[in-house]
Each structure stands twice: as C-alpha cells, then as structure tokens.
Amino acid sequence: MDINNLLKICIKALLNNKTRCFLTMLGIIIGVAAVIAMLAIGNGSKQSIRAEIGQMGSNMIMVSPGNGQFGGVRQSGSSMQTLKLADYEAIVKQASYVDKITPTVQASGQAIKGSNNTPTTIYGVNDQYLDIRGYKIASGSCFTESDILHAAKVCVAGQTVVDELFPGQDPIGQTIRFNQIPMKIVGVLEAKGYNSMGMDQDDLLLAPYTTVQKRILAINYIQGITCSALSEEYTDQAIDEITRIIQTNHDIKIGQENDFNVRSQQEMMETMSSIMDMLTVLLAAVAGISLVVGGIGIMNIMYVSVTERTREIGLRMSIGAKGRQILLQFLIESIIISVAGGVIGVLLGVVAAKIISLFGMATAVSSFSIVLSFLVCVFTGIFFGWYPARKAANLNPIDALRYE
Amino acid sequence: MNEIIRLEQIKREFIVGDEVVRALRGVSFTIGEGEFVTIMGTSGSGKSTLLNILGCLDVPTSGEYYLDGISVREMSKNDRATLRNRKIGFIFQNYNLLPKTTSIENVELPLMYNREVGHAERRQRAIAALQEVGLGDRLTHRSNQLSGGQMQRVAIARALVNNPVIILADEATGNLDSRTSYEVLALFQRLHRDGRTIIFVTHNPELANFSSRTITLRDGRITSDTRNEHMASAEEVLASLPKEEE
Structure with a gap:
C-alpha cells in the first residue's frame, strides 16, 4: 500500500470522529500556542534590552577602581582612589x-x-x-x-x-x-x-x-x-x-x-541576555509541560481508539493488511493530530504574541521557536502514538474479529 | 477440475491452562474450483478453527494446507497477509463494514492494500463488484444508511473485488431474517453458477441443501462428506414465501 492510500485511510478515520479529534488536538494547540507566546515574550524583552543597551553604546568600555585593602580592611571599589x-x-x-x-x-x-x-x-x-x-x-x-x-x-x-x-x-x-x-x-x-x-x-x-x-x-x-x-x-x-x-x-x-576593573557594555549585555535566556527557558518549560500533557491526551485517545476499532483492525488484517501497515495507520493518525494541532497552535501563538504586544509588552516570535515547536509536535505524535499503534499492530486478527 | 484447497491431516491444538484442547484431529479434504461447499457443525465441532486455517488467519499445528497450490504452513505472517489479500474473500456474520463509510469505499478497502491496483482501476472494480451484488444504486450510501441485507451484500462485494480463488463465508446469514437470508443465499448460488468457489460455514442444517457439497464436522473430525445432486434453489424458496407487505 502506498503512502497516499494510507493517508486517505487515516484522514477518513479522523474525520469520522471530528469532535474527539478536535478535543485531542486542543491539548496540543494550547501547548504549542503557550510555548510560542512565552518564547515570544522572552525574546521580545531580550531584544528590547539589547536595543537599549546598544543605544548606550555597544562598544563602550568602563574602567572603575577595583577592590583594595587599607590595612587589611577590604574596601568597596567606589571608595577607592586608585x-x-x-x-x-x-x-x-x-x-x-x-x-x-x-x-x-x-x-x-x-x-x-x-x-x-x-x-x-x-x-x-x-x-x-x-x-x-x-x-x-x-x-x-x-x-x-x-x-x-x-x-x-x-x-x-x-x-x-x-x-x-x-x-x-x-x-x-x-x-x-x-x-x-x-x-x-x-x-x-x-x-x-x-x-x-x-x-x-x-x-x-x-x-x-x-x-x-x-x-x-x-x-x-x-x-x-x-x-x-x-x-x-x-x-x-x-x-x-x-x-x-x-x-x-x-x-x-x-x-x-x-586594583581596577575593566568592563564592557557587551559583557553587561551578555549578562542581561543570559538572565533573560534563563527566564525564557523557564517560561518555555512551563509551557512545555502543557505540551506534554497534550501528548498524553493523544496517547489516551489513541488507546481508546485502538480498543474501539479492534474489529476494524481485525477486518483490515483479514483482508490483507500487514501488521506494519496497521502500525503506520495509527502512527500517522496520531502524527496528523499532533501536527495539525501544532500548526493551529503556532498560528494561535503568533496571534497571542501580537495581542500581548498591544498591551505594551515587547514580543518577538522567532522562526526558531516555530520550527522547534513543530518538531516537538511531530515527535510527540510519534512518541505518544507508538505504543497504541503497536498494540493495534500486534492484535491477533482472529481475536480482533470476534472482539465485542 | 482445478484443485483450489487441499488439506492433509490438519491438526490444531490449543493450550488452555494446563489442558491441551484438540480442536482439529486430522482433517483432510480437497475442494475443487467452482464448488459450493457448506461446512457444518455444532459449536465446539472445530468449524471456526478450520475456517481460520482455511482463511490463512491461523496455521495448523501439523498437517499440510495448500491454497491454490501454495503451501501455507511455513509462511510468515506478512506473506499470509498478502495471500489473504490476493486469494481470499471473507464474509462475516456481522458484516464488519467500516462505520460511516460509503459502500464504494468499503468495497475498495482490499484493493487499498494492493500496490498493483491504481486509483482508477480500484474505483472501477469496486463499482463493478457492487453492481454484481445488485447494489449499483447504493454506491455512495454510508454503511449506517443500509439495511442488514444490503450491508451483507456490500460485504460480499468487498469479498469479490479482489477476484479471490475462494470466498469464505462465516455464518453469512446468521444476522438476517429468513427472507433476507434466502436473498443472500440466492446471491451465493448465482455466484456459484458464475463459477466462483465458495465455502459456507454454518451451524444451520437447513442451509446445506442449497450448496453442492456438505462437509460435516464433529469433535474435530469429518463425520460426513456428501455431494448434493439436487441443490435447492433459494430463488424458488424466496418466491414461495408470503410477500411482504409494502
């Protein structure tokens, strides 16, 4: 069976259960949108800070008196006269x-x-x-x-x-x-x-x-x-x-x-950036958790779907579907759910970022975050779809046909 | 007459807990091309096990099974799947149609798993098969919009679409009222007249009269194997039934 037929079968199966399909997707949609929006906020504030520091002169170097000692008592840099x-x-x-x-x-x-x-x-x-x-x-x-x-x-x-x-x-x-x-x-x-x-x-x-x-x-x-x-x-x-x-x-x-310090604006910028990076990662991690929850939703639904369609699987096997083809069918179904959810999620995330920026918070959607969340979606589909799909593929056609 | 099926001392044992259940204890027969065979037996006689083996869903513990000259016993799971796809048409008691799917898509399904059949040919063959079972006017009806008899006829079309060497029907009339049963039987008889080879598995002795040969199983062995010289015509029975009120 070529991939076209397989895709047709999968889309057909998903369309037979539109509401469930959409609700499953919703988990992914919210997860991805949250990741995109959070990364956009993180990136946006980072960029605006960089821009402002750059405005102060990005090639600026500052020399200040360093810490020193007077009779064994350590003094703060600003009080030094070096x-x-x-x-x-x-x-x-x-x-x-x-x-x-x-x-x-x-x-x-x-x-x-x-x-x-x-x-x-x-x-x-x-x-x-x-x-x-x-x-x-x-x-x-x-x-x-x-x-x-x-x-x-x-x-x-x-x-x-x-x-x-x-x-x-x-x-x-x-x-x-x-x-x-x-x-x-x-x-x-x-x-x-x-x-x-x-x-x-x-x-x-x-x-x-x-x-x-x-x-x-x-x-x-x-x-x-x-x-x-x-x-x-x-x-x-x-x-x-x-x-x-x-x-x-x-x-x-x-x-x-x-007895002196030399610091550049670039260093300051890097320090600020690294703080913002940490914040961004933190935000994204929180959002990422919801993506994982969405993935578990997919797994859950795929399990239900395999059980519910046991007879269908038995029939497909009896008319000549190989285990591998059944596996692929369920895997592709879960990938379609997660990728479609991902695409909608990205769009929603971009819109959310725009709306947030209307409230005066700097946001910047990076193509990196879009590619990343898209890949995560595909991975989620494969990872969480694998076990249910394998369960389906390993069914015995005789038992599957008699399943009530 | 070409030999389609040849069974040699087929045995099938299951291990249930500590016990060995001998479902088939040495079954041998051959079925030639164009035969319409009823395999009969009460529950527990081993007819389901035999059907699974004939349908290449299961392999015998010992003995040889040749389908269209090919030995099935040593085949891998995948090869058996391909063999089922090319040589066998299944018909089930509960139809097993895909829900919310049109007749045509249901019938196309076996060809979807056949790389050699392209989109246009698949559609055309599905339509031809549906016309053959008299559903030319129900092509785009969904399975939930069809009556029991119509659903079974879609299932029969699905079994015909890959041009199998053998059609395996498992209690194909079990879920139908008697009138629709005879309609479906008449369809089987017509297919038989057209030269198809059919194996009809049932526990209902009445149905044996409509086939050309009856094999009776009991406790995993064949107890009788008789040719039926005077097949009853399902169409005649149908005509003699009181007309349903329209």
Whole structure:
C-alpha cells in the first residue's frame, strides 16, 4: 500500500470522529500556542534590552577602581582612589584600539534655579562623553577644551533637569546653582528617555571633569574612565590593551590582584541576555509541560481508539493488511493530530504574541521557536502514538474479529 | 477440475491452562474450483478453527494446507497477509463494514492494500463488484444508511473485488431474517453458477441443501462428506414465501 492510500485511510478515520479529534488536538494547540507566546515574550524583552543597551553604546568600555585593602580592611571599589588622571592620559597616548575616551567623576546634589530645585547628578567628563554614550546636543553647544583646562563653571543639562528648573523657558545662557556652585548652562541634551532598568537618562548635568573634581568634589583622583573601542569587534582587544596599560602604570606584578576593573557594555549585555535566556527557558518549560500533557491526551485517545476499532483492525488484517501497515495507520493518525494541532497552535501563538504586544509588552516570535515547536509536535505524535499503534499492530486478527 | 484447497491431516491444538484442547484431529479434504461447499457443525465441532486455517488467519499445528497450490504452513505472517489479500474473500456474520463509510469505499478497502491496483482501476472494480451484488444504486450510501441485507451484500462485494480463488463465508446469514437470508443465499448460488468457489460455514442444517457439497464436522473430525445432486434453489424458496407487505 502506498503512502497516499494510507493517508486517505487515516484522514477518513479522523474525520469520522471530528469532535474527539478536535478535543485531542486542543491539548496540543494550547501547548504549542503557550510555548510560542512565552518564547515570544522572552525574546521580545531580550531584544528590547539589547536595543537599549546598544543605544548606550555597544562598544563602550568602563574602567572603575577595583577592590583594595587599607590595612587589611577590604574596601568597596567606589571608595577607592586608585584611578588617576595619569591612567587616562596613558591610555590616550598608548592605546590603539580605543576611539573616544573620557575620565569620569560624578557628584549628586541639588540643582537650584530661583524658586525651582531638583535633585540630580552631575557628571564630570570631557566632550567625547557625548559620542561614547550616544547623547546629542539639542540646542546650544558643548563645553570646550579650554573650559576643561580652566575648570570653567559651565554645564550641559539633560531634558529632565531643564523641565524642572526652566518650565517653558530657554535655559541656554542661564545660570543655576549646583551644591552652591553657580554653573552656566551652555547646551541642552536631546531626550533619551528611560533605560531598561528604569533609570531616567535625561536626569543629569554634564560638566568639565576638572570642574567637578576641583570645585564640587575637591578631589585629585578620578572615579572612572569611560571609552569606546574602535568598533564592537575590537572590544576584547581594547579591554586587554587598557588592562595592560593600567597594570604597567600601577606597577602591578603578574599574579597580583588588579586594583581596577575593566568592563564592557557587551559583557553587561551578555549578562542581561543570559538572565533573560534563563527566564525564557523557564517560561518555555512551563509551557512545555502543557505540551506534554497534550501528548498524553493523544496517547489516551489513541488507546481508546485502538480498543474501539479492534474489529476494524481485525477486518483490515483479514483482508490483507500487514501488521506494519496497521502500525503506520495509527502512527500517522496520531502524527496528523499532533501536527495539525501544532500548526493551529503556532498560528494561535503568533496571534497571542501580537495581542500581548498591544498591551505594551515587547514580543518577538522567532522562526526558531516555530520550527522547534513543530518538531516537538511531530515527535510527540510519534512518541505518544507508538505504543497504541503497536498494540493495534500486534492484535491477533482472529481475536480482533470476534472482539465485542 | 482445478484443485483450489487441499488439506492433509490438519491438526490444531490449543493450550488452555494446563489442558491441551484438540480442536482439529486430522482433517483432510480437497475442494475443487467452482464448488459450493457448506461446512457444518455444532459449536465446539472445530468449524471456526478450520475456517481460520482455511482463511490463512491461523496455521495448523501439523498437517499440510495448500491454497491454490501454495503451501501455507511455513509462511510468515506478512506473506499470509498478502495471500489473504490476493486469494481470499471473507464474509462475516456481522458484516464488519467500516462505520460511516460509503459502500464504494468499503468495497475498495482490499484493493487499498494492493500496490498493483491504481486509483482508477480500484474505483472501477469496486463499482463493478457492487453492481454484481445488485447494489449499483447504493454506491455512495454510508454503511449506517443500509439495511442488514444490503450491508451483507456490500460485504460480499468487498469479498469479490479482489477476484479471490475462494470466498469464505462465516455464518453469512446468521444476522438476517429468513427472507433476507434466502436473498443472500440466492446471491451465493448465482455466484456459484458464475463459477466462483465458495465455502459456507454454518451451524444451520437447513442451509446445506442449497450448496453442492456438505462437509460435516464433529469433535474435530469429518463425520460426513456428501455431494448434493439436487441443490435447492433459494430463488424458488424466496418466491414461495408470503410477500411482504409494502
């Protein structure tokens, strides 16, 4: 018997029991739809996080002071004073994989203009910071080299600060006070919005690092170095290079612990991605359980079907069906149920993902998840159809014909 | 006369618990082409076991069985399935039609398991077989829309469609009222006149008169094997029955 005849027989048999067939499929449909939708949610949030981190500059590298000890007491990295301007200058001079670079210092405080005030953070950087972080000047201009040289009391304001201090006014040229220090606003940044961790990226002031160091913090070390690799694929080389330069600068011998950390945005992205991956797997696993339950439903129905159709099996055998053909018939029936259920499930899952995205949750249906769930369906059909089909094929035709 | 079936000292034993049940204790006979044989016996006489062996559903414990010159005893399960498909037509007491399936699809079924028959030929042969049993106007009726007699005739068409060398009927009239029984018997007699070889298994002695030969079984042995020189005509009996009210 060729496969065409077999398919015809199977479809016929399934159509004879439409309701049961559909209910069996429902288990698979719900399972697959759940898997597709869950994977879509997982993928969607992963992609949106990647996109946001990428927006911050995907080739960004950050150097921060590392853990160290003062008289045997381990200190947290942020309180260390190991990074100096000399490190920054050494990197500028020696590094070949580094494109833009800025030292960073920061201070929190209250920005005040007239009767308005707002808490914010002032970042002490140079003008390359804008390129590294992907900020753009909306109006006015950035501070200049000579501002840095003279520790000029100028700053560039983020949109949130502008909105708080200058409702409905042009802030360019106006002077605000930050922790009692008067600062002239020379430029306003384009709004970037919130990042994936819910931080307002527009709630900041940018000022020359010398200004923040000397006039606000009164320190002579720097709190970090932020730079960008020539491009994303050079990130690893750039990290190695920077590490070597600072090691030499700090006179750190081989085997000694570094007193600084070099981290790239890519690493952060990978960490975030791996967290999201874990979440996705978790969601998919939960959905996968319902797929297994659907598979057991198929097995259950196929068993009932074999018992119910024992006489039919006996008849088929008596008119010349071989055991293998009976096996194939029942196997194909269960595969048809699961694959048809799978196809409907995929469609339903895609629609569900679209509906979920309407409620503001990022979703992305990957072709991988569709192929995967489809294969799982075929496998489910074979796996859960096998035992009932074998039971049918091993029936003795004489007993089967007499079965009541 | 061509020999279709040859049984030589067929024995069949079953082991039930600790006991050995001897269903057939040495049965030998031959059936030639064109014979209409009734195999008769009460329940427990071994006629069902004999039918299973004749139908290649079962193999004898000892003895030789030749169907159309082929020895069946040593055949594998799959080869026997193919042999059934090509050489045997089965008719059952309870018809065994597929539910919710049209006459034509039911009749096509044996040919579905025959690779050599294509779609068009299969359909054409199924229609021819249905016409042969007088159901040319019931081709697309589903099995649940047919009367008992019609269902049995579909089953007979299904047994004819593969052009078997032998038709095996197991109590084929057992579920029918007497009038329909005679109709079906008349159909068998017509097939017999057309040269078909038929084995009719029954426990009902009345039916023996309508065949050309009667083999009686008792306790696993043949007790009589007689030729029937004057076959009764089922059609005549049918005519003598009081007409049913329309």
